[in-house]
Amino acid sequence: MTNTWIEVCSINDVPENGGTCVKVDDKQIAVFNFTRTGKWYATDNMCPHKQQMILSRGMIGDKAGEPKVACPFHKKTFSLETGQCLSGEDYHISTYEIKVEAGTIYIAI
Amino acid sequence: MKNILKRRVVVIGNGMVGYKFCEKLVAKNSDKQFEILVFGEEIRPAYDRVHLSSYFTGTSAEDLLMAPLSWYTENGIKLVLGDPIISIDRDHKVVTSLKGVVANYDVLIFATGSAAFVPPIPGVEKDGVFVYRTIEDLDMTIAHGKKAKIGVVIGGGLLGLEAAKAVSDMGLETHVVEFAPRLMPRQLDEAGGLILKNKIEDLGIKVHLNKNTASIEGEETVTGLLFKDGTELKADLLVISAGIKPRDELATKIGLAVGPRGGIMVNDMLQTTDSNIYAIGECALYKNMIYGLVAPGYEMADVVVNQLIGAEKQFAPYDMSTKLKLLGVDVASFGDCFGTENECQTIIYEDKQKGVYKRMNISLDGKTLFGGILVGEAENYNMLLQTTKNKIVLPPNPEDLMLGARGGKGAAEGSGVESLPDDALICSCEAVSKGLIVDIVKDASDIDFVGVKASCKAGSGCGGCVPMVKDIIAATKKSMGIMVRNTICEHFDYTRQELFSLIKVNNLTNYNQILDKHGKGNGCEICKPALASILASIYNEFILKQDTIQDSNDRYLANLQKGGSYSVVPRIPGGEITPDKLIVIGEVAKKYNLYTKITGGQRIDMFGAHVSQLPDIWEELVKAGFESGHAYGKSLRTVKSCVGSTWCRYGLHDSVGFAIELENRYRGLRAPHKFKSGVSGCIRECAEAQSKDFGIIATEKGWNLFVCGNGGSKPQHAVLLATDIDKETCIQYLDRFLMFYIKTAEPLTRTATWLNKLEGGIDYLKQVVVNDSLGIAQQLEEEMNFMINTYKCEWKEVVENPELRKRFTHFANSKETDPTIEFKVERGQKFPVNWVS
Numbered sequence: 001m002t003n004t005w006i007e008v009c010s011i012n013d014v015p016e017n018g019g020t021c022v023k024v025d026d027k028q029i030a031v032f033n034f035t036r037t038g039k040w041y042a043t044d045n046m047c048p049h050k051q052q053m054i055l056s057r058g059m060i061g062d063k064a065g066e067p068k069v070a071c072p073f074h075k076k077t078f079s080l081e082t083g084q085c086l087s088g089e090d091y092h093i094s095t096y097e098i099k100v101e102a103g104t105i106y107i108a109i
Numbered sequence: 110m111k112n113i114l115k116r117r118v119v120v121i122g123n124g125m126v127g128y129k130f131c132e133k134l135v136a137k138n139s140d141k142q143f144e145i146l147v148f149g150e151e152i153r154p155a156y157d158r159v160h161l162s163s164y165f166t167g168t169s170a171e172d173l174l175m176a177p178l179s180w181y182t183e184n185g186i187k188l189v190l191g192d193p194i195i196s197i198d199r200d201h202k203v204v205t206s207l208k209g210v211v212a213n214y215d216v217l218i219f220a221t222g223s224a225a226f227v228p229p230i231p232g233v234e235k236d237g238v239f240v241y242r243t244i245e246d247l248d249m250t251i252a253h254g255k256k257a258k259i260g261v262v263i264g265g266g267l268l269g270l271e272a273a274k275a276v277s278d279m280g281l282e283t284h285v286v287e288f289a290p291r292l293m294p295r296q297l298d299e300a301g302g303l304i305l306k307n308k309i310e311d312l313g314i315k316v317h318l319n320k321n322t323a324s325i326e327g328e329e330t331v332t333g334l335l336f337k338d339g340t341e342l343k344a345d346l347l348v349i350s351a352g353i354k355p356r357d358e359l360a361t362k363i364g365l366a367v368g369p370r371g372g373i374m375v376n377d378m379l380q381t382t383d384s385n386i387y388a389i390g391e392c393a394l395y396k397n398m399i400y401g402l403v404a405p406g407y408e409m410a411d412v413v414v415n416q417l418i419g420a421e422k423q424f425a426p427y428d429m430s431t432k433l434k435l436l437g438v439d440v441a442s443f444g445d446c447f448g449t450e451n452e453c454q455t456i457i458y459e460d461k462q463k464g465v466y467k468r469m470n471i472s473l474d475g476k477t478l479f480g481g482i483l484v485g486e487a488e489n490y491n492m493l494l495q496t497t498k499n500k501i502v503l504p505p506n507p508e509d510l511m512l513g514a515r516g517g518k519g520a521a522e523g524s525g526v527e528s529l530p531d532d533a534l535i536c537s538c539e540a541v542s543k544g545l546i547v548d549i550v551k552d553a554s555d556i557d558f559v560g561v562k563a564s565c566k567a568g569s570g571c572g573g574c575v576p577m578v579k580d581i582i583a584a585t586k587k588s589m590g591i592m593v594r595n596t597i598c599e600h601f602d603y604t605r606q607e608l609f610s611l612i613k614v615n616n617l618t619n620y621n622q623i624l625d626k627h628g629k630g631n632g633c634e635i636c637k638p639a640l641a642s643i644l645a646s647i648y649n650e651f652i653l654k655q656d657t658i659q660d661s662n663d664r665y666l667a668n669l670q671k672g673g674s675y676s677v678v679p680r681i682p683g684g685e686i687t688p689d690k691l692i693v694i695g696e697v698a699k700k701y702n703l704y705t706k707i708t709g710g711q712r713i714d715m716f717g718a719h720v721s722q723l724p725d726i727w728e729e730l731v732k733a734g735f736e737s738g739h740a741y742g743k744s745l746r747t748v749k750s751c752v753g754s755t756w757c758r759y760g761l762h763d764s765v766g767f768a769i770e771l772e773n774r775y776r777g778l779r780a781p782h783k784f785k786s787g788v789s790g791c792i793r794e795c796a797e798a799q800s801k802d803f804g805i806i807a808t809e810k811g812w813n814l815f816v817c818g819n820g821g822s823k824p825q826h827a828v829l830l831a832t833d834i835d836k837e838t839c840i841q842y843l844d845r846f847l848m849f850y851i852k853t854a855e856p857l858t859r860t861a862t863w864l865n866k867l868e869g870g871i872d873y874l875k876q877v878v879v880n881d882s883l884g885i886a887q888q889l890e891e892e893m894n895f896m897i898n899t900y901k902c903e904w905k906e907v908v909e910n911p912e913l914r915k916r917f918t919h920f921a922n923s924k925e926t927d928p929t930i931e932f933k934v935e936r937g938q939k940f941p942v943n944w945v946s
Contacts, residue, residue, distance in 0.1 A: 013921035017621070017632075018657030020921040028929075031921070036621065036631045050944045052673055053919075053929050057661045061633035064599065070634035072661035072669055077634070 003097065003108035011103050019069065021045045021056035024109055029096060030056035031105060032080060034067055041080040042096040042107045047071040049091060115144050118417070119204055119214035121194050121359070123149030125158055126390030126406035127220030128175045133414040135184045143417070145186045146212055148204070150193040151243060154178055159403055159571065161247065162271045165278040170244050197363045199383055216385055216417060219373055220410075221356035223391040223401070227349050232325025238347045241272040250348065254279040257346035261285075261334060263322060264350035265292040270435045272350045273314055277436070283314045284342060286334065288351075290319050296431065296442040300459060301484045304466040308438045308485060311464075317342065353401055355392045368394040377423040379413050387413045400427055403570060404537045411540060428498065428537070432483075432490045432573045438464075439487035444480025444497040445470055451479045456508050460485075467511045469493070476502050481511070491577040495533050526580045527588075535577055538570025543581055550585040558582060595855055598635040601628040605781065606853050609643050618648060620658045638663070639856040642743055645779035646851045649899040651906055652779075653913060662741035665917065666903055667723055672930050672941035676716040677703070677726055679735035680776060683750045683768035683788075684711025693733040701726055704938045710747030710785065712738060717939055719926040724914040727904040736776070736902040743857070744779045745786070748772040749797065753790035754807075761807040764790035767836065771805075774840070775847065777900050781854040781863075784847075785819070799827045802860040803843060811835050816846055816874070817864040825861040828871045831879055844893035845878045845886050 008022040014033040022029050028045035045053050050073060058069040060080070067080040077086045078093050085091035097108040118134065120127050127147065134143060149155070156173040164173065181188040192206045203213045225240035227233055237257070239250045254260065260276035262269050265287030277283040285292075291302030292309070306316045321337040325347065333343045355372040366374040366382040372394025379387050379395070389409035391401055400406060405427035415422035430443035445451055448470035458467040465485035471478050478497045483490055489511050496503070496510060503510070531544030549564050550556055558579050562568045568575045596602050601624075603611065608627070617623045620640050624632055637658040645652055656664050667675035679694070694713050698705045701722055703715040718726055727737075739745065750768035754760030768788040775786075787798035788805045798804025804815040810833040818827025831842055854863040867873060876882035907913045919927045932939040 009921040015657050015916075021919060023920045023923045023925070028920075028927075034631070052944065053927050054661075054669075054673055057664065057669075059634040059637050059657065059660075060631075061600075061637065062631040063633065065630065067631070068633070075634055 005099065005106040005108050008105050008107055011100060011105060014105070017060060019056040019058065019060065021053070022105075022107075024107065027109065028053050028056075029107060029109070030058075030069070031098065031107070032056075032060055032069065034060060034080070037067070039067070040098045040100055040105065041067065042098040043069070043078065043080060043083060044093040046093070047073060047076060047091075048085075048093060049074060049076050049089075055093070115142060116215040116417075117144045117146065117213065118216045118218065119212060120145065120147040120218045120220055121204070122218075122220035122222055122356075122390075122392070123147050123151070123155045123188065123190070124220060124222040124390065125155055125175060125403055126222070126410055127218070128155035129407045130218060130220060130389060130410035130413065131181075131184075131186055132176075133410055134417065135186070137414055137418050138185075141185070145184075146214075147181070147186060147188045148192060148194050148206055148210075149188065149190045151245070152191040153244065154181065154188060154190065156244065158242075161241070161244075162275045162278070164244065164247050165251070165275040173244075194359060197359070199363055199386075202385065214385075216387070218413065219360060219381070219386065219388040219392055220390050221359065221392040223353035223355050223399075225349065226352040226354040228322075228351055230322050230325055232327070232331070233349065235325055235327050235331045236329050237327075237331040237345060238325060238349065241268060241275070241348050241350045247275070250275070250346070251279065253346055254281060257281055259284070259344050260346040260348070261342060261344035262348045262350055263334075264352070265289070265316065265318070266295065266350070266352070267293060267433065267435070268353075269350040270309070272348045273309075274436045276346070276348060277312070277314055281346065284317060284344070285309070285314060286317045286320045286322065286342070288319070288321055292316065292318075293440065296440065296446065297482055297484065298447060298468065300457070301440075301466045301468065301482045304459070304461070304464055304484045305435075305438060305440060307461070308464045309436055312436055314436070353391060353399070355394065355399055357392055360388070360392075368397065372399050375424075377425070378416050379409055379424055380416075387416070389413055395424060396426060398426070400429075402429065402431060405429075407538055407570070408540060430480075430494050430497075430537075432487050433571075438485060439483065441483040441487040441490040442481070443490065443494045444478070446480045446482050448479065453479050456511075458508070458512060469507060469511055471503060471507055475507065478503055478507065478510070483511070488576075491535075491574060495529050495535075495577075499530055499533050501528065526577060526584050535581065536565075536567040536570065536574045538574075539566040541565050541567035546578060546581045547585050550582055551589065554586065554589055554591055556582070597639055597856065598633055600624065600630045600632050600636050603627065605639060605643070605855050608640065609647070609852055612640075612643055613647050618644065618650070620644070620655055632658075635856070638743075642779050642781060642856070646896075649777075649779075649896050651901065652903065653907070653916075656916070660743075665720060665723065666737065666741055666907065667718070667720075668741050670716055670941065671944055672932075673927055674717050674930055674941065675720060675723060676714050676740070677718055677723070677730075678708070678712060678714050678738035678740035679730050680738040680772070681712040681747075682772035682776075683748055683765050685750075685765055685769060690733060690735070693730070693735070697726055697729050700729075702939060704940065708740075708747075711749050712747060714740070717932060717941070719919070719930065721918050721924075721926055723917050724908055728908045731902070731905050731908050737904040739777055739903075742777075742779060743782050744777060744784075745772070745775040746783055747785060748775075749785070749787040749801070751789050751791075751793075751795035753788075757790060759793060760790035761809065762790055762812070764788040764796065764805075764807060767805065767812075768796075771840075771843070774897055775843075777903070778847070778851075778896055780847070780851045782857050782859045784860060800824065801827060803827070803846065805839060808833050812839050814839050814842055817860040817871075819859050819861045821859075823861075825865075827861075828864070830871070830875060841890065842878050845889045846874070848889040848893050849874075849877060849885075 014020045016035040019030050019032040030043050030045040032041040045056050058072050060069045063086050068077045070077045083093040083095045099106050155175040192208045194204045195207050196205045205211050225242045260281035261284045262273045263286050265285050273285045292305050322334050323337045324335045326333040331347050357367045357373050360373045361367050373388040375388050375393045375395050381388050390406040412422050412424045432441035453470040456469045467483050469481040529543050533543045535543050568578050638660040641658045662668050698715045704717050706714050708714050748768040748771045750765045753764030754762050784802035786803050787796035787801045789796040789798045790807045799815050800818050800820045804827050806813045814831045815827035816830045931942045
């Protein structure tokens with residue numbers, strides 16, 4: 001079964017090389033505009049370490065080419081591709097499919 | 110033309126030691142006096158057997174090669190693979206291979222290594238029973254492992270545990286069976302073995318000790334093990350790793366002397382009973398000992414190469430100290446690890462909860478370290494080994510060597526590589542001494558670890574000495590007066606100070622532009638705020654122009670607190686506030702239901718605001734005349750003051766007035782880290798100025814200026830920079846001092862740490878700030894003046910700009926606040942509910 005695409009916001013709502021949070025039903029999803037590579041990512045907004053709804057406000061970047069986001073609280077970093085924690089701990093966040101059409105962002109959950 | 114009579118060296122065996130022999134001989138063969146011919150039994154050239162288990166986690170056979178085939182050709186070595194020597198005619202000095210290659214030799218080297226020792230247990234011939242020795246063994250094990258569920262390893266020694274890791278990496282339920290009452294019986298004592306067992310069992314691997322296998326069960330394929338005590342264990346894959354057996358069958362056949370339990374007997378020159386034939390590595394028996402490690406094998410290769418070129422080197426009993434990572438657990442044993450060879454006393458540290466065991470065997474007079482054991486944590490292995498080998502006199506509390514100094518003086522001291530003698534053997538795999546590393550660094554002062562490794566091979570074997578090699582490189586450079594560069598992160602190969610100059614000189618203002626021009630990749634949470642700070646310290650532009658490179662507190666101009674709400678701190682310069690302004694704070698806090706607390710910096714913090722409330726709260730504060738307090742920034746926090754001469758009967762000068770002036774002067778000034786200040790009106794020091802990044806204390810004649818102190822986790826008193834100066838001079842020195850710090854400190858370094866690292870310390874700082882020894886004082890003052898003249902309240906800008914205000918929302922697609930933020934009430938105020946621990 002394929003997931004349905006849900007319209008979440010406009011590309012103008014997400015800062016360049018940064019993120020924003022969107023609400024999909026009762027779920028908080030972080031949407032990232034990785035302008036430097038032209039890619040978009042969607043992940044859980046919750047950092048699993050202290051279970052805080054914060055990742056959309058984290059700084060993004062890369063670790064040896066792997067795109068990542070750093071949690072503002074304790075700087076745990078997560079791969080935007082796989083959701084795997086990159087700072088050596090056994091945490092994991094979910095990642096979601098995302099697409100942009102005519103300036104509108106859609107994600108599939 | 111020189112006419113050299115060539116000598117032909119034939120090497121039987123192309124394993125790690127056989128290869129190393131070739132490598133060392135080639136290095137001494139510039140005159141081409143040796144012709145080298147190698148016969149290998151396996152189909153591929155020598156590979157790294159030490160790291161064999163990485164084959165199970167994706168390392169290819171190619172990656173494991175010691176050198177590619179082309180290396181042998183390039184160095185004029187004839188390599189015959191897949192073709193073992195089967196007979197030798199010693200009288201005519203001729204070898205014959207299985208496929209019929211015949212070759213004569215002048216010198217013959219046995220580097221035949223060892224095979225896995227398989228005990229004569231009934232059933233070892235069954236399908237699904239393997240040894241752990243060659244890549245072919247591994248391929249067969251992996252193929253069988255695909256249809257197996259339970260894997261058992263016989264042997265709880267070093268190789269057995271390596272094999273257990275491999276079986277576990279295949280995803281099988283894994284069991285280790287050991288005959289002895291503990292794991293690694295040759296390296297660990299009972300307590301160390303128990304800690305290792307617990308750690309391994311935590312990984313889900315089951316350990317069975319005191320088990321003597323009676324038979325291997327199953328029809329054609331293994332189904333389980335039966336032990337002599339009558340118990341059974343199910344298995345559908347079995348790896349036998351019960352030790353090694355030297356490959357001496359060919360030597361025996363041609364009449365060389367071998368030991369009663371195997372091994373080709375060699376003398377100090379590593380000659381066998383035929384002086385034209387040498388034996389090295391695991392096939393050689395030296396003084397009744399088979400050396401089953403790579404390092405002594407390499408040393409043997411070196412000895413024989415020296416013999417061949419006419420040098421004097423002989424082999425001597427080799428230290429079997431070793432450090433390894435087994436299944437992720439650090440295990441090391443060194444010197445006389447059981448304390449049986451010397452009369453000694455032991456120091457033992459055991460932490461069962463963390464799984465750490467450490468043991469030192471020291472002389473009765475407490476001065477000499479004989480050996481010891483480390484399990485679970487082996488950071489100090491290199492230093493302990495060097496202390497043992499070089500008979501370095503132990504400090505009064507020898508346990509500090511294995512536990513680290515605990516508290517008090519000396520806790521922060523380095524690893525102490527300076528104290529080692531030049532002939533201390535640092536890399537035992539490649540026999541590299543400290544002196545050699547020091548010489549290499551002195552010859553090429555810009556060399557790094559990779560360069561040193563390429564030059565002398567130190568650290569290229571087991572890798573255990575790498576931290577120590579790095580320490581020696583750093584210490585040598587330091588002794589030469591070279592600063593060791595601390596680059597910012599993987600994206601910028603520059604120190605903060607270098608970047609600061611680059612950005613200023615080239616007038617760069619945009620992070621992405623700087624990353625493209627001077628960095629690589631896409632940045633990270635280390636370089637982004639570091640560069641944001643540099644940009645702010647040079648141009649003083651509105652920081653939200655580049656909001657996504659700011660740390661999240663700076664990005665929202667507020668302090669992120671537990672639960673995801675923010676706190677708000679308006680500036681109250683010097684801690685002086687009118688009743689009207691106090692009322693405003695009270696009213697705002699009440700209106701938005703904020704928790705209030707007086708801070709340590711003499712101001713008021715309001716907690717518990719939703720991100721979307723911040724602009725509204727600040728609109729009211731700005732209207733009442735408040736400005737941002739920059740509690741969220743790496744910038745000036747507060748200038749604390751005592752009440753001073755205006756009220757206090759002891760006060761000498763107006764400390765409050767001066768504090769307000771200074772706080773307003775440096776407000777919003779961004780620096781590598783936050784910085785705080787205090788002004789006291791007399792020597793009673795009620796403002797605690799000496800615990801601040803800069804502190805000022807009134808004297809009869811003027812002011813004393815102290816710098817580089819802080820409270821926090823590592824309290825440090827500020828030190829005196831200037832005495833009895835007037836206000837104008839004090840401000841002049843401060844402008845210079847702060848700008849100098851801002852331009853030269855590493856990211857996130859407080860002034861105290863900066864001073865501690867500053868070559869020349871406070872005397873040098875005085876020279877720069879007071880005597881202008883660098884001739885930069887005027888420039889520093891001008892730069893500071895620019896910062897002061899361009900200051901703007903960040904919150905005022907946000908409040909007045911509807912576009913900026915829009916950024917302060919939790920959701921992009923909803924006006925709601927974050928529904929997960931929850932508060933509770935205690936002592937009549939609200940608090941966030943606790944987060945997960």
